[in-house]
Structures are given as C-alpha cells and as structure tokens.
Amino acid sequence: xxxxxxxxxxxxxxxxxxxxxxxxxxxxxxxxxxxxxxxxxxxxxxxxxxxxxxxxxxxxxxxxxxxxxxxxxxxxxxxxxxxxxxxxxxxxxxxxxxxxxxxxxxxxxxxxxxxxxxxxxxxxxxxxxxxxxxxxxxxxxxxxxxxxxxxxxxxxxxxxxxxxxxxxxxxxxxxxxxxxxxxxxxxxxxxxxxxxxxxxxxxxxxxxxxxxxxxxxxxxxxxxxxxxxxxxxxxxxxxxxxxxxxxxxxxxxxxxxxxxxxxxxxxxxxxxxxxxxxxxxxxxxxxxxxxxxxxxxxxxxxxxxxxxxxxxxxxxxxxxxxxxxxxxxxxxxxxxxxxxxxxxxxxxxxxxxxxxxxxxxxxxxxxxxxxxxxxxxxxxxxxxxxxxxxxxxxxxxxxxxxxxxxxxxxxxxxxxxxxxxxxxxxxxxxxxxxxxxxxxxxxxxxxxxxxxxxxxxxxxxxxxxxxxxxxxxxxxxxxxxxxxxxxxxxxxxxxxxxxxxxxxxxxxxxxxxxxxxxxxxxxxxxxxxxxxxxxxxxxxxxxx
Numbered sequence: 001x002x003x004x005x006x007x008x009x010x011x012x013x014x015x016x017x018x019x020x021x022x023x024x025x026x027x028x029x030x031x032x033x034x035x036x037x038x039x040x041x042x043x044x045x046x047x048x049x050x051x052x053x054x055x056x057x058x059x060x061x062x063x064x065x066x067x068x069x070x071x072x073x074x075x076x077x078x079x080x081x082x083x084x085x086x087x088x089x090x091x092x093x094x095x096x097x098x099x100x101x102x103x104x105x106x107x108x109x110x111x112x113x114x115x116x117x118x119x120x121x122x123x124x125x126x127x128x129x130x131x132x133x134x135x136x137x138x139x140x141x142x143x144x145x146x147x148x149x150x151x152x153x154x155x156x157x158x159x160x161x162x163x164x165x166x167x168x169x170x171x172x173x174x175x176x177x178x179x180x181x182x183x184x185x186x187x188x189x190x191x192x193x194x195x196x197x198x199x200x201x202x203x204x205x206x207x208x209x210x211x212x213x214x215x216x217x218x219x220x221x222x223x224x225x226x227x228x229x230x231x232x233x234x235x236x237x238x239x240x241x242x243x244x245x246x247x248x249x250x251x252x253x254x255x256x257x258x259x260x261x262x263x264x265x266x267x268x269x270x271x272x273x274x275x276x277x278x279x280x281x282x283x284x285x286x287x288x289x290x291x292x293x294x295x296x297x298x299x300x301x302x303x304x305x306x307x308x309x310x311x312x313x314x315x316x317x318x319x320x321x322x323x324x325x326x327x328x329x330x331x332x333x334x335x336x337x338x339x340x341x342x343x344x345x346x347x348x349x350x351x352x353x354x355x356x357x358x359x360x361x362x363x364x365x366x367x368x369x370x371x372x373x374x375x376x377x378x379x380x381x382x383x384x385x386x387x388x389x390x391x392x393x394x395x396x397x398x399x400x401x402x403x404x405x406x407x408x409x410x411x412x413x414x415x416x417x418x419x420x421x422x423x424x425x426x427x428x429x430x431x432x433x434x435x436x437x438x439x440x441x442x443x444x445x446x447x448x449x450x451x452x453x454x455x456x457x458x459x460x461x462x463x464x465x466x467x468x469x470x471x472x473x474x475x476x477x478x479x480x481x482x483x484x485x486x487x488x489x490x491x492x493x494x495x496x497x498x499x500x501x502x503x504x505x506x507x508x509x510x511x512x513x514x515x516x517x518x519x520x521x522x523x524x525x526x527x528x529x530x531x532x533x534x535x536x537x538x539x540x541x542x543x544x
Contacts, residue, residue, distance in 0.1 A: 038228060042535040043229070045253045050384075050415035051415070057177070069175050071216055072197050077172055081523065104123070104156070105155065106118075106157065107223060113204045118200050119155065123176055141451050141456065144450075146161055166475055166476065202530075228532065228534035253516065254510065255510075259320045262323065274514055275511050276514050277510070287432070287501060288310075291426060292499070297429075297430075300498060302361070303499065305356045309352040310400055314347070319393055326504055329342050330437070330491065361377055368405060369406075378406075382410075382429075383411075386415060397432075447490075448468050462497070470490045515535050
C-alpha cells in the first residue's frame with residue numbers, strides 16, 4: 001500500500017504501527033510544487049539501532065547522540081574528506097613556537113539557531129563548562145592541560161596550555177554550546193536543552209519522540225550554505241533485520257548493513273536499481289573488555305588465555321562473512337601508529353589451557369568447568385541488543401571458551417540500559433563493545449589511569465603507569481615520526497597486557513537510496529559532505 005508517498009510493506013513487525021504514525025507525522029507538511037535540486041528539498045531518513053541519550057556535544061558518549069550533535073553544532077575545527085584539520089567556527093589560528101598557546105580567529109556573522117550572535121564568549125563558556133568537575137564530561141581528560149582561556153575580543157579567543165598538546169587542534173573541534181542559553185542552567189546534563197538543543201550547525205532541532213525518531217530541519221542561515229536536504233530524520237529501529245525491510249519498502253533511506261545483507265540480501269537487480277552500496281574499512285574495532293575490578297581478570301595469564309582461545313579468523317569468516325580484518329590494538333590497521341609486531345594472540349587452545357593451568361585454574365572434579373579453590377570459572381558476557389554481529393560473536397566466543405572449561409552466560413541488554421546500568425556503573429565481568437578510532441592517535445580518554453574516574457571511558461579500570469607516561473609523552477610531541485614511535489610502543493604495551501581481546505575492525509557496509517546525489521566516498525567516509533547531498537527535482541520523494 002501507499003501512504004502519502006510512503007510505500008508500506010505488509011509484514012509481521014512490532015514496528016509497523018509506529019512506522020505508520022511516523023510516516024503521517026513526517027509527511028504532514030507535504031505540498032505540491034517542484035523545487036530546485038540546489039534548494040533545500042526532500043527528507044533523508046536514517047535508521048539507527050539506538051536512540052540518542054543527550055544532545056550536548058561534550059556529554060554525548062554514544063554514537064547516536066554524537067551523530068545528531070554533529071549536525072546541530074559546530075566546533076572550532078573539523079576534518080575534511082582527507083582527514084586534514086581545517087577551520088569550522090574558526091577561520092584560522094596561530095600556534096606559539098613552544099606549542100603552548102593557540103589563538104583562534106573566529107567567523108563573524110554566525111548565528112545560533114535562536115538568532116543570537118555566536119562570539120568568543122560562547123567558546124570560553126563551553127570549555128570552562130567541560131573543565132568543571134560538576135559537569136562530569138567523559139572527554140575531560142583531553143582538555144586537562146588547558147590552563148587558561150582568554151577572550152581577546154568578540155571574535156578572538158586564546159587557549160593557553162600547561163604543556164604542549166599535539167592533539168589540541170583536533171580536540172578543539174568539540175561542539176560549542178551557547179552561553180546565553182546555558183549560563184543559568186544548574187544541571188546541564190538533565191536540563192531542558194539536553195533534549196532541545198540550540199546550535200550553530202547545518203540542521204536545526206525540531207522534534208524528539210523518544211524511542212521513535214528525532215527530526216532536524218535545514219538551517220536556512222547556515223554560514224556555509226543551507227543543506228540541500230530539507231529534513232533529516234533519525235529513526236530508531238532497534239533491529240537490523242527490520243531496518244533492512246524498511247529500506248526495501250522505502251520507510252528509511254539509509255541503513256548500516258550486516259555482512260549477510262551486504263553479500264546476499266542486496267544481490268538483486270531490483271535492489272541495485274534503487275539503492276547504492278558502499279564498503280570501506282571502518283575506523284573502529286570490536287573487542288571484549290575485562291573488568292579489572294573482578295579478581296578473575298587480575299591475572300594477565302588468564303586474560304591472554306582467553307584471547308588465545310578465540311579464533312578471530314573463524315569469527316570474521318563465520319560472523320562477518322569475511323567482511324573485516326583481525327585487530328591487535330587500539331589503532332587503525334594500516335595507519336602509521338598500528339604496530340604489526342604486537343601479539344595478536346593467534347588461535348591456540350593448547351597455549352590457552354597451559355596459561356590457565358599456570359594461573360591455578362584446573363578441572364579437578366572433571367565436570368568440564370575449571371576451578372581455582374572453590375571458585376568455578378564462570379563469566380557473564382554482556383552486550384547490547386540490536387547488533388546481530390555482537391550477539392553472534394558472543395555465541396561463538398561462548399562455544400570457544402567452553403572448550404577450555406570456561407562457562408559463559410550471555411546477556412543482551414537494551415542499548416540505553418546497557419550503557420547506564422552496566423557500562424557506566426562498571427557492573428559487568430566482560431563486555432562486547434566497539435570503539436571508533438579517532439583521527440589523532442591520542443588514546444588518553446580510554447586508556448589512561450585518570451580516565452577510570454566516574455564518567456570516564458576507561459570503564460574496565462585498567463591502569464598501567466608506564467603506559468600513562470607514554471600517552472602523556474605522545475600528547476606533548478608534535479614531531480610526526482616521534483609520535484609514530486611512541487604510539488607503536490603503546491600498542492605493544494597494551495597488547496602484552498591484554499586488557500581487551502581485540503577482535504576485528506569490520507568493513508563499513510552502508511546502503512543509501514540512489515535518489516541522493518553528491519555522495520563522494522573518501523578517507524573520511526561518505527557523510528563528511530552531507531550538506532552537499534541533494535535530490536534532483538524529478539526524484540524528490542517528500543515535497544515540503
């Protein structure tokens with residue numbers, strides 16, 4: 001059937017009724033008439049497994065929240081398609097010879113979405129808020145070396161660092177918030193504007209229906225130009241198979257495909273007539289993280305044994321259908337910082353059993369479960385619902401660890417509860433999760449001891465004083481070759497300690513409706529130029 005231009009496929013799905021209501025809402029502004037392809041037109045509906053949590057850039061520590069914030073806010077800097085750092089709210093900047101002072105010269109005639117002028121006072125307010133311990137910013141470790149922020153005039157702001165900080169330009173790309181909105185807000189995390197954001201970005205917040213969708217509108221006064229896609233809809237469909245059905249039926253315009261969908265479900269003439277596929281090595285990795293507050297994981301031999309007992313190549317073959325590369329550390333494979341010599345813990349059951357025996361874990365009663373004293377080796381392995389890949393990885397790992405006498409109970413939890421009740425509270429033994437790999441190799445926020453603090457991203461509570469020194473040294477070093485050497489050493493140190501079992505970097509597998517033009521794959525992916533995507537007049541689906 002068709003509903004105001006949306007084709008709905010009849011199927012047994014708990015999302016059908018929600019989809020119909022959603023379609024009625026999205027299309028309620030439709031009117032007749034044709035617009036130019038270079039004027040804002042049409043709507044782009046993006047499927048997401050999880051809802052956003054908070055729409056304040058420096059509190060957004062999940063993919064959903066961060067992706068919305070990236071469209072609503074701007075930072076001082078950003079990266080271009082080739083991952084070079086360029087200006088955003090800053091037109092240019094000067095760096096002192098000692099690397100401790102960076103002066104930014106800001107754009108003029110930039111407006112907040114409520115019409116107020118953007119100035120250097122907003123920049124100062126944002127970073128003072130980030131540095132305020134009451135904010136509990138998960139990224140605060142990246143800004144700890146800022147000793148002073150000086151507003152020189154309304155469009156010039158200066159950052160003074162206590163020591164040279166090589167990642168500064170990239171880190172200062174954090175989204176800026178408006179001082180005039182937040183200066184009197186007592187609890188920035190739970191205030192009204194955490195769900196009703198006001199930024200300077202290419203899209204203006206319109207509506208958030210929790211668990212269903214977030215709608216953004218094109219910013220007609222955006223300083224680059226108004227995005228050519230009039231409306232951006234972030235639709236929550238917490239099941240990848242349902243997402244695919246919605247893509248085929250026209251309910252969404254873009255989804256992340258799983259490997260099976262990419263290889264088999266999209267291999268038809270009908271699909272390829274309407275939809276384009278993109279494949280590139282993701283700037284991310286999937287891992288199993290071990291909670292160091294649990295006595296079982298305090299012994300490095302145990303952690304190494306668990307890694308040896310996992311056949312990464314088999315997981316990539318069976319779960320990813322070959323769509324990934326094995327990983328051994330926190331840097332992108334093939335990048336200057338990835339250490340090919342670091343141990344990857346190639347599959348070896350015998351070595352795993354030997355290490356566990358040396359650590360005191362033996363099956364003394366021959367019941368198939370290892371014991372140490374009166375403690376059986378049982379692990380609860382937690383991951384989030386909605387990711388078939390992670391759920392499948394958990395099942396394979398469960399089977400592999402069972403063969404060495406380690407019994408696993410798998411628990412899958414809804415995304416928001418998983419982050420809030422398990423990860424944030426360190427209420428887990430082992431988790432399957434993934435990290436996006438930042439462009440700059442700085443790993444402070446995930447791996448430094450200081451990031452174990454509440455709100456920090458080192459939620460496994462891993463601490464290594466030597467690694468801390470390396471991370472700090474890397475942050476102070478501006479010479480590219482020296483930084484390479486430092487981070488290769490860090491990679492080796494982390495690999496030898498085995499706080500994670502690094503599993504793989506998957507290929508990014510994305511499907512986008514072919515009516516969207518202007519997509520140019522690059523090292524930065526495909527979304528870096530979203531404001532330049534457009535739909536030709538004759539292909540416009542939603543007319544506003």
